Amino acid sequence: MMSITDPNMSNRFASAMEEIHNKHLKAYADIIDTTTELSHSHRQFVKSALDTCLRKCKDDEKLFESLGEFKGDLEQKQMALKERQRAIPETMSEVQHKEMQKEDIIQKIQKLKEDQMKRKELIKSHNKANKERLRNLEKASHIFQDHLGLEIRTVIYKTQLAKGKKLQFIFRNISLSDPDSACVITMGIKENGSYQIVSSNPVLECLPTLESRLQETNNLSAFLANVRKEFISKARP
Known part of the structure; x- marks a missing residue:
């Protein structure tokens, strides 16, 4: 040393x-x-x-x-x-x-x-709805960026299932053996103003349940916190 x-x-x-x-x-x-x-x-x-x-x-x-x-x-x-x-x-x-x-x-x-x-x-x-989602995005980004090192990226999708700009939330410090490895969830906003979960890597089996809860509560910070917990649980059996 x-x-x-x-x-x-x-x-x-x-x-x-x-x-x-x-x-x-x-x-x-x-x-x-x-x-x-x-x-x-x-x-x-x-x-x-x-x-x-x-x-x-x-x-x-x-x-x-x-x-x-x-x-x-x-x-x-x-x-x-x-x-x-x-x-x-x-x-x-x-x-x-x-x-x-x-x-x-x-x-x-x-x-x-x-x-x-x-x-x-x-x-x-x-x-x-858009104002509320902007506030949620700002609040969530500050909380996770300041305390958990969350990285947020803007990506462009051109497929039929997911077109337009989406946000990627990149979580690190998930795996104890490889803190730099990234777990990613990609999200967007539909035309009616509701959140859309495009994908997650690695795949989370409980993601549909978390997405449904997000639509009900509109609490993005809680959703991201629960996603991080699931990534940790998957990486640390």
Whole structure:
């Protein structure tokens, strides 16, 4: 064993500490990049939704104008009906046709209003879910990075089963015989805002149960802690 009186010992120790510090800075930078990308995606989604709502409002105004025109036309037909006694059956048929058109427009307007309300609620729900997941990711990354040396990476998937950006959570210090060996779990977020477990290495038989519990509690920190326990249990029989 090298003596602690070795004059080069302090330099080696400082170099090792600097290397660890640089690794932590890189992991933190990756987390910041991921958070920035998620925020940008969120803003783009909200802008697109607002643009859609504005277009729908303009369409609604046009439909209301059309309804007013139909009502005016109907009033004129009713006045002409009194003057055209011989054409009563034909005029009544035309009036009935206009009434059917009016009811159809009213139903369309009502459906557009309902669709617009659903879109607003969906946007509100997605915004709330995304904010909560961002907070969970930040909280989990700080806890595990600071205390357990967790490394988080962003990866791109192009397969049919898993497309887009995903996060890899890389656990070390799992095996006592090989502390540097890595256990990895890859996750993403589905379109409806729920978490998606893409894969784990090594494979955990209880992963579906842990994923189900994550969907129920939305507690990412607890999920990662349980995953780490399972990796340790698998590596240390």
